[in-house]
Amino acid sequence: MYVLSIDRSIIDAIVAHARRDHPDEACGVVAGPVGSDTPTRHIPMDNAARSMTFYEFDSMEHLRVWREMDDRDEEPVVIYHSHTATEAYPSRTDVSFAGEPGAHYLLVSTREPDSEEIRSFRIVDGVVTEEPVRVVEAGVDPHAVQSYMFGQSPATVDYECSGR
Amino acid sequence: MAIEVRIPTILRSYTGGAKVVDGxxxxxxxxxxxxxxxxxxxxxxxxxxxxxxHRFVNVYVNDEDVRFLGALDAKLSDGDSVTILPAVAGGAFGFAAAAAISSHSAAAASRHGAVAVR
Structure with a gap:
């Protein structure tokens, strides 16, 4: 069974992009290391169609970004776009054009002003399969025993090796 | 020397899985x-x-979109690199767009054809 695991900060950036371009559809990619199935690098793309009902990557930006991924041994792990007046479910157009069988197709609906619907799909040979989205909290390794303190200095520092 | 052609994932079933072929x-x-x-x-x-x-297939010679080089008449030389990428496109406008694609795929294919339509 498929699942999309994606960092909270990337989801936030995608939603911000979709809100910024609303009511036009927004689109983009999240690249990740080849074979990792892990989206790590958010790349907002221009919607060359600048439309409320259609999106299309600009052909030159598409080439540049795909080359860059190739050079970095990355692949498009997530391809996302927004629907601005309808639900976050692939339209027939989305299914017709889905050309990256290995990608997670993430849809964000911005039709509600205060909340976003975020859903993810595999689209292979015209068949749509929804998958769960698992949001991972940013930069936290669940196996590490460590806490972070941002913007302040700890009052005391207790290094593990100092307690003699 | 030959022309190097970069094949997108979705078309590699035609090249035995090869990412790059010569022609x-x-x-x-x-x-x-x-x-x-x-x-x-x-x-x-x-x-x-x-x-x-096809309208929704991008083909590039080196760094140029072939639509600006004469499309199928684009001139090639040994050592050129050709890249094929299926357009990334879609959107909520499902019915009209999909209907246009399927009903006019022969007549108006230069405007509305899609690589993945069956």
Whole structure:
């Protein structure tokens, strides 16, 4: 069974992009290391169609970004776009054009002003399969025993090796 | 020397999984015929029944979109690199767009054809 695991900060950036371009559809990619199935690098793309009902990557930006991924041994792990007046479910157009069988197709609906619907799909040979989205909290390794303190200095520092 | 052609994931079933193949030809049309002789069916995914490039397939010679180089008449030289990318497109406008694509795929394919439509 498929699942999309994606960092909270990337989801936030995608939603911000979709809100910024609303009511036009927004689109983009999240690249990740080849074979990792892990989206790590958010790349907002221009919607060359600048439309409320259609999106299309600009052909030159598409080439540049795909080359860059190739050079970095990355692949498009997530391809996302927004629907601005309808639900976050692939339209027939989305299914017709889905050309990256290995990608997670993430849809964000911005039709509600205060909340976003975020859903993810595999689209292979015209068949749509929804998958769960698992949001991972940013930069936290669940196996590490460590806490972070941002913007302040700890009052005391207790290094593990100092307690003699 | 030959022309290097970069094949997108979705079309690698025609190249035995190869990401890059070599071909020859003085124009893009010649190159696609040459490729089709070894990778049967590939040309049909890129060119419509009326003999034009599909609207939603991007083909580049080196760093240029072939639409600005004469499309299928684009001139090629040994050592050129050709990249094929299926357009990333879609959107909520499902019914009209999909209907237009399926009903006019032959007649108006140069405007509305799609690589993944069956």
């Amino acid at each position: 020859t030809g003085d124009t893009l049309a010649d190159l696609l015929n040459d490729l089709d002789s070894r990778h049967g069916g590939l040309r049909g995914r890129l060119i419509t029944d009326t003999g034009t490039l």
